[in-house]
Amino acid sequence: MHTWLNDGFLRSSILLLTIVCVCAGGVRAQAPSTCLDCHAALDPPLQVTQAQFSQDIHAQQGLTCASCHGGDPTKADMDAMSKAAGFLGKIQRKQIPELCGHCHSDGAFMRKYNPSLRTDQLTQYKTSVHGKRLLQGDTKVAVCIDCHGVHDLRPASDPRSKISPLNVAQTCSRCHSDAKYMQGYGIPTDQYANYNLSVHHEAMTVRGDLSAPTCPTCHGNHGAAPPGIDSVKNVCANCHVFQAQMYDKSTHKVAFQSAGLPGCVVCHSNHGISLPTDAKLGTGPEAVCMRCHKPGDICDQARAKMLQDLTQLDGAVKAADRILAIAESSGMEVSEARTEQDQARDSLTKARVTIHSFKTELVEQDIQAGLQIAAKTQAEGQAALAERDRRRRGLGLSLVIILAVLLGLRLYIRQIESNASKVETAELHR
Amino acid sequence: MVADPKTQPEPARRRMIEILLGGGLLGSFASFIYPVLRYLVPPPVAELGGDQVTAGKIGELKPNSAKIFRFGSRPGLLIRNSDGSYRALSATCTHLGCIVQYRGDLQEIWCACHNGLYDLNGRNVSGPPPRPLEVYEVHLRGDDVVVSLKREA
Amino acid sequence: MFATLRNWIDERFNWADLTAPLRKKTVPAHDLSYWYFLGGITLFLFGIQVCTGILLLLYYRPSANEAFESVQYIMTRVQFGWLVRSIHSWAANLMIFTAFCHMFSVLFLGAYRKPRELTWITGMLLLFLAMGFGFSGYLLPWNTLAFFATKVGTEITGQVPLIGHGLKVFLRGGEDVTGATLTRFFGFHVALLPGLTTLLLLTHIALVQYFGMSVPPAVEARWKASPSEARQMKFFPNFFLRELMAWYIALGVLGALAAILPWELGAKADPFAPAPAGIRPEWYFMFMFQTLKKIPAKVWFADGDVLGILVFGVAGVIWLLLPFFDQAGGRRGRRLVLGAGIFALSYIIAMTIYAYMAK
Numbered sequence: 001m002h003t004w005l006n007d008g009f010l011r012s013s014i015l016l017l018t019i020v021c022v023c024a025g026g027v028r029a030q031a032p033s034t035c036l037d038c039h040a041a042l043d044p045p046l047q048v049t050q051a052q053f054s055q056d057i058h059a060q061q062g063l064t065c066a067s068c069h070g071g072d073p074t075k076a077d078m079d080a081m082s083k084a085a086g087f088l089g090k091i092q093r094k095q096i097p098e099l100c101g102h103c104h105s106d107g108a109f110m111r112k113y114n115p116s117l118r119t120d121q122l123t124q125y126k127t128s129v130h131g132k133r134l135l136q137g138d139t140k141v142a143v144c145i146d147c148h149g150v151h152d153l154r155p156a157s158d159p160r161s162k163i164s165p166l167n168v169a170q171t172c173s174r175c176h177s178d179a180k181y182m183q184g185y186g187i188p189t190d191q192y193a194n195y196n197l198s199v200h201h202e203a204m205t206v207r208g209d210l211s212a213p214t215c216p217t218c219h220g221n222h223g224a225a226p227p228g229i230d231s232v233k234n235v236c237a238n239c240h241v242f243q244a245q246m247y248d249k250s251t252h253k254v255a256f257q258s259a260g261l262p263g264c265v266v267c268h269s270n271h272g273i274s275l276p277t278d279a280k281l282g283t284g285p286e287a288v289c290m291r292c293h294k295p296g297d298i299c300d301q302a303r304a305k306m307l308q309d310l311t312q313l314d315g316a317v318k319a320a321d322r323i324l325a326i327a328e329s330s331g332m333e334v335s336e337a338r339t340e341q342d343q344a345r346d347s348l349t350k351a352r353v354t355i356h357s358f359k360t361e362l363v364e365q366d367i368q369a370g371l372q373i374a375a376k377t378q379a380e381g382q383a384a385l386a387e388r389d390r391r392r393r394g395l396g397l398s399l400v401i402i403l404a405v406l407l408g409l410r411l412y413i414r415q416i417e418s419n420a421s422k423v424e425t426a427e428l429h430r
Numbered sequence: 431m432v433a434d435p436k437t438q439p440e441p442a443r444r445r446m447i448e449i450l451l452g453g454g455l456l457g458s459f460a461s462f463i464y465p466v467l468r469y470l471v472p473p474p475v476a477e478l479g480g481d482q483v484t485a486g487k488i489g490e491l492k493p494n495s496a497k498i499f500r501f502g503s504r505p506g507l508l509i510r511n512s513d514g515s516y517r518a519l520s521a522t523c524t525h526l527g528c529i530v531q532y533r534g535d536l537q538e539i540w541c542a543c544h545n546g547l548y549d550l551n552g553r554n555v556s557g558p559p560p561r562p563l564e565v566y567e568v569h570l571r572g573d574d575v576v577v578s579l580k581r582e583a
Numbered sequence: 584m585f586a587t588l589r590n591w592i593d594e595r596f597n598w599a600d601l602t603a604p605l606r607k608k609t610v611p612a613h614d615l616s617y618w619y620f621l622g623g624i625t626l627f628l629f630g631i632q633v634c635t636g637i638l639l640l641l642y643y644r645p646s647a648n649e650a651f652e653s654v655q656y657i658m659t660r661v662q663f664g665w666l667v668r669s670i671h672s673w674a675a676n677l678m679i680f681t682a683f684c685h686m687f688s689v690l691f692l693g694a695y696r697k698p699r700e701l702t703w704i705t706g707m708l709l710l711f712l713a714m715g716f717g718f719s720g721y722l723l724p725w726n727t728l729a730f731f732a733t734k735v736g737t738e739i740t741g742q743v744p745l746i747g748h749g750l751k752v753f754l755r756g757g758e759d760v761t762g763a764t765l766t767r768f769f770g771f772h773v774a775l776l777p778g779l780t781t782l783l784l785l786t787h788i789a790l791v792q793y794f795g796m797s798v799p800p801a802v803e804a805r806w807k808a809s810p811s812e813a814r815q816m817k818f819f820p821n822f823f824l825r826e827l828m829a830w831y832i833a834l835g836v837l838g839a840l841a842a843i844l845p846w847e848l849g850a851k852a853d854p855f856a857p858a859p860a861g862i863r864p865e866w867y868f869m870f871m872f873q874t875l876k877k878i879p880a881k882v883w884f885a886d887g888d889v890l891g892i893l894v895f896g897v898a899g900v901i902w903l904l905l906p907f908f909d910q911a912g913g914r915r916g917r918r919l920v921l922g923a924g925i926f927a928l929s930y931i932i933a934m935t936i937y938a939y940m941a942k
Contacts, residue, residue: 209525209558209560211525211557211560238545239545239557239558240544240545242542333655333659333665335655336659339500346529349528349543391666391842392842395838395839398461398838399839401454401461402458402831402835402838404450405451405455405457405458406828406831407450407454408447408450408451408454408455409451409824409825409827409831410828412447413825416820417821465662465663465667466638466667468663469661469666470641473660473661473662502652579648
């Protein structure tokens with residue numbers, strides 16, 4: 001049946017029309033811009049392609065090249081870049097923060113796009129090391145576009161963004177790990193390398209924990225500066241509350257403060273924070289206490305006691321684990337004991353936190369609680385093994401009885417059959 | 431027909447076989463019946479209840495306080511609100527698995543490991559936790575506070 | 584004392600006449616007589632399943648929320664619960680194994696031939712019911728492996744042409760495997776299948792008693808040539824005592840398995856978790872499972888899986904009607920059946936080994 005919909009020409013025309021309308025509608029969101037016509041074909045650093053710019057969040061919100069660079073985007077040739085039209089050309093690095101701040105610090109303006117975005121970035125930036133140095137004329141420091149990108153700027157929630165938690169450390173490292181670039185500033189360039197070895201980095205990249213700390217978490221982003229020596233502990237305390245509380249009440253706080261030492265960093269370092277093991281309390285290469293304390297003094301004794309307690313509980317938990325594993329592989333059901341083992345492990349974690357009070361009595365309390373649980377689960381494991389042995393003995397007994405029956409049956413069969421055959425033979429011989 | 435003594439095995443041997451067989455059969459039946467009889471006796475703990483659990487007794491908790499209870503193999507948090515009613519949630523922090531606690535001063539649920547906070551509906555409001563806590567149903571039955579899994583729609 | 588009891592019954596029921604056939608019953612005695620044990624052992628294991636099953640029923644709860652915990656309870660809290668449950672699980676597998684052996688021995692020894700066709704048919708139906716017992720019972724502990732094995736198994740059923748979807752929904756009690764499936768499988772396992780099995784079993788045993796034990800063709804020929812070699816053994820007490828020995832050996836094996844290799848519990852099923860690697864059915868379904876895995880996705884115009892299922896369906900029907908193929912084939916009939924038997928046995932063994940090695 002030949003209806004109007006079957007007409008091939010009509011069909012393709014409608015399709016084409018639809019495509020054109022959709023494109024026009026899409027293009028309507030972006031004002032006509034001739035800049036990219038030329039600049040897409042140029043070489044870097046003048047190159048900006050449509051592909052790049054379409055990813056940019058400013059472009060998606062309706063801003064054009066002229067919004068920042070000035071000029072007349074409707075003109076198709078070099079007239080577009082006339083001074084008369086307000087063309088600014090390449091923005092000077094020194095001017096970038098003010099340019100971005102022109103919109104981003106204007107609360108009323110930003111409310112039109114995203115009311116919950118902060119508008120104090122410029123103010124914060126001016127307090128940062130980057131901001132202060134820029135004011136003094138150092139254009140090597142980071143300005144807005146160095147971290148955020150410029151023509152393909154993405155929000156922080158976009159995992160491809162240079163400032164996404166997953167990527168921001170690498171963004172910082174572009175300058176801060178470049179020894180040649182950082183010459184003359186007098187700060188180390190190994191932070192990124194160290195951070196990559198840390199627990200926090202592992203938490204983010206291996207466990208996917210986006211809440212794990214990265215550079216801006218401790219240094220701030222716009223107001224980036226190292227935390228003061230006295231403030232390091234406050235920064236760590238944002239997550240590690242208990243450790244900080246205990247440290248505050250301990251002897252070390254006063255001691256470190258008066259010596260001008262940076263709190264947590266003294267034992268845990270700042271960038272390359274490794275997983276703290278009990279070896280930190282030991283006397284080997286990882287030991288931290290003996291860097292200051294003298295062998296044999298009262299602190300050394302306390303250290304030795306705490307290490308001994310921890311080792312004891314760790315050993316007890318591991319021993320109980322082993323016996324439960326044996327019981328399980330023999331087929332015994334020990335899931336309840338396994339759950340209780342979790343509590344024993346919790347006590348061990350708690351004890352390791354309590355170390356930060358540097359008081360052996362407090363550590364002792366947590367250890368004792370854990371030892372009790374571990375003793376209980378150990379006993380449960382033993383009981384499971386004893387039960388397994390009981391079952392095997394029971395099995396052995398029943399197998400003996402079965403063997404007796406089998407033997408009895410065999411002999412009985414032989415008896416009645418030899419009897420029968422003897423009767424047959426006797427009869428045959430009658 | 432008279433049994434020919436030559437066709438019968440010696441009485442002693444017959445006796446032994448009889449005892450072996452009879453005793454063995456009896457012993458084997460006993461070894462079957464004994465476990466069955468023990469099996470039939472109900473154990474002291476009536477059930478393992480994975481579905482619901484008695485988390486505590488009425489009056490055990492003061493208002494604005496909480497306790498940890500065992501829910502199958504998981505820890506649960508039973509909270510008595512300031513107005514006397516009860517609520518129960520999973521006590522396993524959704525960040526790294528630590529056991530959370532109730533903070534009467536904040537009227538929120540707090541995880542000591544990394545300072546995570548949840549509101550009383552289990553929603554993660556601050557700190558590292560990525561997901562809310564699972565909420566359970568609470569019923570009062572006689573003297574008992576019974577916690578059960580939320581019924582599927 | 585037994586004598587008084589016997590007299591009491593005899594006065595009322597004529598005990599002597601009732602038991603006369605049993606006293607007279609004989610069993611052919613030859614080198615291959617030991618194969619006669621297999622049927623009895625299967626029956627014995629079924630009896631053990633009924634007893635341990637009833638014991639498990641006292642504590643088991645057939646709901647998705649409580650099934651796993653109730654089995655855990657039986658394994659840990661109930662006195663000798665571990666023994667009852669492990670025996671039930673092991674005897675199930677052993678019973679299906681002996682049922683297969685029984686079927687193949689009947690095939691190779693020609694005991695399906697006229698007049699025993701109905702015995703063969705009832706026996707094959709019993710074998711299918713036994714596998715149904717295995718499939719339904721496997722889900723009841725509601726652990727991860729069972730849940731996903733059931734999912735895959737019922738999914739395959741759903742691919743039967745025309746009736747497949749209806750069959751799948753009927754088995755699952757819905758579109759997906761849920762608590763409804765568990766309840767339904769429980770009903771199949773403790774009521775429907777036992778009912779059907781009892782009827783078929785009584786018929787099967789009655790037929791065996793009626794026709795007596797068949798003699799393998801080779802032995803038959805030998806005995807026809809020299810009749811003095813033909814020997815019969817009295818069923819009671821001679822054969823029965825020997826059978827009793829076999830049953831006791833089976834008991835010993837079961838006890839050892841239960842105590843040394845207890846049946847594991849696994850983890851509770853989580854329908855929302857992704858399927859773990861290495862999901863597979865129990866060993867007696869493996870040869871079918873592996874076949875379906877290896878068939879290419881498309882064979883000519885037909886979907887590979889559907890083709891596989893149809894082939895197995897047709898094979899099942901042929902197997903059911905094997906005695907008639909033997910008769911229809913005339914002199915070659917027996918050879919055909921023997922060939923089919925050898926092929927089937929080798930295929931099953933080879934595919935099962937292949938399935939386990941390929942993991």
